[in-house]
Amino acid sequence: MADSHQTLRCPACGEEMKKIFIPSQGINIDICTEGCGGIFFDNREFAMFDEKHENIDEIIKAVENKEFQKVDESLPRYCPACGAKMVKNYASIKKEVQVDDCYSCGGKFLDHGELAHIRSQYxxxxxxxxxxxxxxxxxxxxxxxxxxxxxxxxxxxxxxxxxxxxxxxxx
Ligand SMILES: [Zn+2]
Ligand SMILES: [Zn+2]
The missing domain is CATH 1.20.5 (Single alpha-helices involved in coiled-coils or other helix-helix interfaces)
Structure with a gap:
């Protein structure tokens, strides 16, 4: 799916997500900077950031030193890009972190702190x-x-x- 320029609504808290430009990859990541701190990745974007050596300075800058609202992770979530109901999946075989996947467009939503956790696993x-x-x-x-x-x-x-x-x- 092409990098979209439309403003997305956070699937966890409903706030407008902010587009954060990642120069190293030339893409925008949608981050819920005013609400819950969640991050939405388009199809394939996530693979650019899930490993330790991959640079996430811009993402960290967007969320550091901020208080985010707590969200109920058990509520159903709908993909901010295409509207399909998202499905919870473990991020890895370790079964420590659950992320929301959109099987329709390949989008992925991570709650605040989950990206750091996933990156620390391997x-x-x-x-x-x-x-x-x-x-x-x-x-x-x-x-x-x-x-x-x-x-x-x-x-x-x-x-x-x-x-x-x-x-x-x-x-
Ligand atoms: Zn949010
Ligand atoms: Zn979707």
């Missing part, structure tokens, strides 16, 4: 994907173990039946 993208791999590996491992357990149970049952069968035949 050193870089490699670490992040390794964590996903580790998770998948463990899940697959559990799956295999349970399949083996079922197969083993099946074998036991079969041998029991066989024993029963043998007994009947012998009788």
């Amino acid at each position: 050193e870089n993208e490699l670490e992040r994907s390794n964590d996903v791999l580790k998770f998948v590996y463990n899940e697959v491992g559990k799956e295999i173990a349970s399949v083996e357990a079922v197969a083993e149970k099946g074998l036991k049952r079969r041998s029991l039946l066989k024993k029963l069968f043998d007994t009947l035949i012998l009788d």
